[in-house]
Amino acid sequence: MKFPTVExxxxxxxxxxxxxxxxxxxGFCDAAVGIRVLAxxxxxxxxxxxxxxxxxxxxxxxxxxxxxxxxxxxLEGKYSAWKEMIENIKANGGPDLKHSLNYxxxxxxxxxxxxxxxxxxxxxxxxNGTLQEFFNGAQHLETEFAA
Amino acid sequence: MATTTPSIYTFxxxxxxxxxxxxxxxxxxxxDQRPTWGIRAKLKDPERGLTLQDVNAAYAGEPEDAPKLRTxxxxxxxxxxxxxxxxxxxxxxxxxxADNIVPLYEEAVARQWSATRDIxxxxxxxxxxxxxxxxxxxxxxxxxxxxxxxxxxxxWLWQMNQHFHEVKMFLCTQAMDEAxxxxxxxxRALANGGGLMRCLTGTELFLRTILHAPTYIQGSFLMHVLxxxxxxxxxxxxxxxxxxxxxxxxxxxxxxxxxxxVSYGTMHLKYFLEHHPNQESALAEMHALADVAEMGIPGFLxxxxxxxxxxxxxxxxVKHIDRGMEAVRLVWTRMREEYxxxxxxxxxxxxxxxxxxxxxxx
Numbered sequence: 001m002k003f004p005t006v007e008x009x010x011x012x013x014x015x016x017x018x019x020x021x022x023x024x025x026x027g028f029c030d031a032a033v034g035i036r037v038l039a040x041x042x043x044x045x046x047x048x049x050x051x052x053x054x055x056x057x058x059x060x061x062x063x064x065x066x067x068x069x070x071x072x073x074x075l076e077g078k079y080s081a082w083k084e085m086i087e088n089i090k091a092n093g094g095p096d097l098k099h100s101l102n103y104x105x106x107x108x109x110x111x112x113x114x115x116x117x118x119x120x121x122x123x124x125x126x127x128n129g130t131l132q133e134f135f136n137g138a139q140h141l142e143t144e145f146a147a
Numbered sequence: 148m149a150t151t152t153p154s155i156y157t158f159x160x161x162x163x164x165x166x167x168x169x170x171x172x173x174x175x176x177x178x179d180q181r182p183t184w185g186i187r188a189k190l191k192d193p194e195r196g197l198t199l200q201d202v203n204a205a206y207a208g209e210p211e212d213a214p215k216l217r218t219x220x221x222x223x224x225x226x227x228x229x230x231x232x233x234x235x236x237x238x239x240x241x242x243x244x245a246d247n248i249v250p251l252y253e254e255a256v257a258r259q260w261s262a263t264r265d266i267x268x269x270x271x272x273x274x275x276x277x278x279x280x281x282x283x284x285x286x287x288x289x290x291x292x293x294x295x296x297x298x299x300x301x302x303w304l305w306q307m308n309q310h311f312h313e314v315k316m317f318l319c320t321q322a323m324d325e326a327x328x329x330x331x332x333x334x335r336a337l338a339n340g341g342g343l344m345r346c347l348t349g350t351e352l353f354l355r356t357i358l359h360a361p362t363y364i365q366g367s368f369l370m371h372v373l374x375x376x377x378x379x380x381x382x383x384x385x386x387x388x389x390x391x392x393x394x395x396x397x398x399x400x401x402x403x404x405x406x407x408x409v410s411y412g413t414m415h416l417k418y419f420l421e422h423h424p425n426q427e428s429a430l431a432e433m434h435a436l437a438d439v440a441e442m443g444i445p446g447f448l449x450x451x452x453x454x455x456x457x458x459x460x461x462x463x464x465v466k467h468i469d470r471g472m473e474a475v476r477l478v479w480t481r482m483r484e485e486y487x488x489x490x491x492x493x494x495x496x497x498x499x500x501x502x503x504x505x506x507x508x509x
Contacts, residue, residue, distance in 0.1 A: 027258030028195065030250070055195040097395060102402075103386040107477055118488035119413060125383060125406035126254070128399055 002144045003086060004037040004047050004079075009061040013051075015137030016058055022133060029053040029130040031123045034067025034074030034114075037082050046079065051134075053127070058134060072120040075101070077111030083145050085111075089138045101132050183223045199249045199313060212240045212422075214310040222310055236306040237363060241422035243307050243314045245414035251407055252313055255320035258407075260400050262331035271339050271393050277465040278390055281456035283341030285381075285388065286332040288453060289401075291346050292378065293328035295354045296321060296408060299370050303363045317411060324404040331397050347453075349446050356443075364419050365436055371412020372489055373440055377447065379405040380482040381457070387474050388460040409489065416493035433495050444503050448479055472509065479507035 001008050016023060023029075031053050039046040048067045052060040067074050081104065088099035097103070104111045105124075115121035124131070156164065163173065188205035190197050202208060206223060217232040237243050245251075274282070300318035307315055336343050357374060360366030381388075382405055385398020416433070423429035448454060454475050455468065462471025483503050490497045 028254050030254070055192050057194070097386075097389060097391070100386060100395065100399075102383065102399065106383060106386055107474075117492055118485055119410060119492055121485075122406045122410055125379065125402050126258075126410070128403055132399070 001141050002146075004035075004049070004082065006049065006061060006063050008141070008143065009035070009049050009051065011141050012134060012137045013058045013061050015140050016134050019133075019137070020056065023056045023130065026056075026130045026133060028055055029127040030055070031073070031127055032071045033131065034064075034071030034076075036067060036074050036076040036114075038076065038078045040078055040080060048074075053130065053134075068114060068116075072123050073113050073115035075105065075111055075124075076114050077104070079146075081110035085135070086138045086143055089136055090141075090143065093139050094136050095132070101135060102128055180225045182225065198253050200253070203249065210240055210244070210310050210313075213238060214308060216310070217308060219309045222312070233309075235308040237303070237311075238308045240311065241419055242363060243311050243415070244418050244422075245314075245411050246418060247410060247414045248313045248317055251411055252317040252320060255317060255324070255404075255407055258403060259320075259323070260327070262327050262334060265400065266331065266334075266396050267393055268334075268338060270391065272391065273340065274390055275464065277459055278463075279339060279341040280344070281459040282339075282388070282390065282394065283336045284344045284452060284456040285460065286336040286341075287344040287346060288350065289332040289378070289381075290329050290336065290343070291350060292354060292374075293325045293332065295357055296325040296370060296375060297323075297329075299357055299360075299366055302358070303366070306363075321408050321411075324408070328401050328404070331401065335394065335397060345452055347450060349443075349450060353443055353447070356440075364416070364433075367412055367415055368433060368436060369440055371408055372416060372493070373437075373444075373486065375405050375408050375412065376486050376489060377444070377482050379409055380478050380485065384457070384461070384474065384478050388457065390460070413489045413493050416490075416495060420494045430495065434497075434500060437490070437495065437497055438500065438502070441497075441501055441503050444482075445508075448475075448482075448507070449509075476507045476509070480505070 001011050033051045033053060034048060035051065036048040037046045048064055050060075050062050050064045050067050050071055051058055064070065085095065085099050085101075085104060089095050092099075095101075095103075101111070105113050113121055113124050115124075154161065166172070183206050186206045188197060188202045191201055191204075192198075208222060210222060216226060216230070217235045217238060218226060218230045219233060220226045220230065273279075300322050304315055304318055309315065333343075353374070357366050357370045360369060379402060382398050382402035385402065386395065389395035389398055420426060420429055420433065454472075457478070458468045458471030458475050459465050460471065461474035462468050483501075483505065486503075487497055487501065
């Protein structure tokens, strides 16, 4: 499964579906979450996706050129940062202390949270456990990276 | 001498009892008005269950701006004409409401957790003394400050008209959240050999200001927007404070709860300012409060009992306290920026007025 592709995020969504009880216990998550994977060359390149969380589930995954137009917030980072995070989740059965979404985004580097306003950004804090659990599903995927 | 025992029943009650004994029932309630009869609230999302939004949507259940009654009678019910006045002081919507209150309540209920069950306590291992002392100093502080956000809503809850039941219900979830925060930080302090440490006069003074705020909006601003906004950044920074999975889970779960409270506070301030009958004076009042309240922020972020343990944890030991101060600087900058952003959303533009320095002084 290649990263980043819609298929990869759909596989992640399927992983979440298989662990529905875990997500039920985590509670509602109502947010449109953008993911932007920047090419190493810098902003303006790369790929972007939209994950629509509704209730206990991620209900849709789609590719989009401009997730910031729809998403409540966008998690934006270089390809290498995403790759390292996914590899870390795979290697440890979940992120170690330095590879959780919150850890990686707190200083705004290597991944940053981009939102139209503070309340939208606060959704990232409100739903953090659900989002982390969603990405933890990567431990079950065989992810192929371009390099 | 024969004595007559006074009956516990009134004349009307006795009359009713006698009728029931004869098999005659009143049944007036079957002929009463039924303003919401036939309403069948539909589940928008069966997986989620029946939400307050579903119920409100089913019978136009939005609260009135200024309900006439001061009772505990539910919105939409038929009420006896001679019901007593409960003595509520908060009878106008703008004094308590926030437009996100209903989904926030549902979210709060759905995202509850247990400090006993959901933290992997069995993984806790001994830590170096400087790290353990730092964690315990921060846990002592958080054990101390978190319960204010239970006490404060509890103080005002009974004064809010029950017509605004969603606000009261949300504040009940907040009180439970904060009880759990006290619990989890007290447990952490006492679970790994470090124990409870020092409580500070400055902290107590700030908590006292919140608890004794003369109005709900003033206390809500101090607590939901300013205080919890600041603590939210500490919880978020918990990613750097955590030395293990236990602490990481604690800070993450508390962060989720705290962000809901801040969200209510921000949107309540917005509603208050937008719907106040004298918007100009309301704005002036809130600016005057913020002018004073912001003076307390440096007291928090220049206190060695607070920032030095933070720096030790963030740096990974007292030897690396300088490195940890980098992260403390980040918390200062982020806290200020997010606070100003939230004020701006609420319609209280503090950017040109705030006295909190943009850059930390160390």
